[in-house]
Amino acid sequence: MTGQTEASTTRILPADAAGIAEAVAYLRAGEPVALPTETVYGLAADATNGEAVARIYEAKGRPSFNPLIAHVSGLSMARRLVRVPPAALDLMARFWPGPLTLVLPLKADAGIASLVTAGLSTLAVRCPDHPVPQSVIAALGRPIAAPSANASGRISPTRAAHVQESLGGRIPLILDGGPCRAGVESTIVAVDDDGRVTLLRPGAIPAEQLGVPVEGRDGDAINAPGQLASHYAPAQPVRLNAVTAEPHEFHIGFGAVTGDISLSPTGDLTEAAARLFDTLHVAQTSGRAGIAVAPIPTHGLGAAINDRLKRAAAPRDAA
Ligand code: TXA
Numbered sequence: 001m002t003g004q005t006e007a008s009t010t011r012i013l014p015a016d017a018a019g020i021a022e023a024v025a026y027l028r029a030g031e032p033v034a035l036p037t038e039t040v041y042g043l044a045a046d047a048t049n050g051e052a053v054a055r056i057y058e059a060k061g062r063p064s065f066n067p068l069i070a071h072v073s074g075l076s077m078a079r080r081l082v083r084v085p086p087a088a089l090d091l092m093a094r095f096w097p098g099p100l101t102l103v104l105p106l107k108a109d110a111g112i113a114s115l116v117t118a119g120l121s122t123l124a125v126r127c128p129d130h131p132v133p134q135s136v137i138a139a140l141g142r143p144i145a146a147p148s149a150n151a152s153g154r155i156s157p158t159r160a161a162h163v164q165e166s167l168g169g170r171i172p173l174i175l176d177g178g179p180c181r182a183g184v185e186s187t188i189v190a191v192d193d194d195g196r197v198t199l200l201r202p203g204a205i206p207a208e209q210l211g212v213p214v215e216g217r218d219g220d221a222i223n224a225p226g227q228l229a230s231h232y233a234p235a236q237p238v239r240l241n242a243v244t245a246e247p248h249e250f251h252i253g254f255g256a257v258t259g260d261i262s263l264s265p266t267g268d269l270t271e272a273a274a275r276l277f278d279t280l281h282v283a284q285t286s287g288r289a290g291i292a293v294a295p296i297p298t299h300g301l302g303a304a305i306n307d308r309l310k311r312a313a314a315p316r317d318a319a
């Protein structure tokens with residue numbers, strides 16, 4: 001692999017014009033680079049270059065059946081890749097740019113590497129609301145495939161330092177754009193030609209804010225393939241709905257439950273989402289043998305937070 005020697009040291013550069021130019025040069029050369037988005041840091045590669053995309057899977061150690069999201073500059077780039085039924089167009093008009101990913105029928109002449117879709121006939125497209133990926137996509141002139149920039153199954157990164165911890169030595173460059181605003185991944189919906197909208201992953205936009213009927217995924221078999229039971233897993237066992245903690249546990253609080261550290265002392269779910277992965281990183285490096293997490297309400301962003309926490313707490317052999 002061409003990047004082997006370069007990738008042995010990972011540089012972190014500020015996400016300014018010079019950093020972006022450097023990132024684009026790596027992407028053109030088929031190397032993956034990590035960059036900030038409004039949700040979490042992504043590990044980006046040219047979505048039209050199969051080898052470049054393979055290096056994402058390689059760096060992440062990700063199961064190869066997991067399809068990736070193609071990040072686009074806007075509607076016109078999306079239209080070159082997927083068929084956009086009216087119901088999807090309506091959602092794009094209202095939520096793009098922003099943390100809403102749509103799974104749509106792939107066009108035959110899209111030019112997307114098949115590794116991006118893991119062979120599916122659909123493609124996930126998302127238009128990030130962040131100047132760094134927007135500048136990178138514009139300069140490259142192509143969509144970028146970008147999963148979260150963490151080793152497979154580990155906590156999603158919301159800071160450049162998290163990426164360095166997880167992927168340091170495996171990628172050439174991390175663009176540092178500071179902490180991510182949302183702190184939780186995009187909401188993913190599938191939209192079919194009849195306009196039916198199905199929630200595949202709860203995320204930064206609560207499903208009830210989409211303003212259209214959304215079919216749930218509870219009990220359904222059609223979840224996003226990436227929704228493995230044990231995902232987002234810290235190194236230690238995680239116990240949920242813990243109002244109190246055992247002496248060996250690091251306690252993550254919320255609202256009235258103070259804990260060692262709180263996701264939100266005031267019980268604000270947006271604040272809790274933004275701090276979630278950061279807090280799991282702190283808990284993971286606490287040196288304690290276990291992690292206990294206070295009960296989190298299930299409404300609004302609480303759905304995405306509980307989804308991530310359940311995966312963090314799932315038995316590890318379930319992955
Ligand atoms: O906020 C985000 O979406 C972040 C940032 C970097 O943009 N990206 C992200 O990507 O979370 P990733 O790869 O960690 O998660 C993408 C999810 C996976 O669960 C994957 O299985 C699902 O999207 N997915 C991708 N393409 C799909 C498709 N064609 N059909 C169903 N699910 C798909």
Ligand code: MG
Nearest residue numbers: 147148149156
């Ligand atoms: Mg991920």
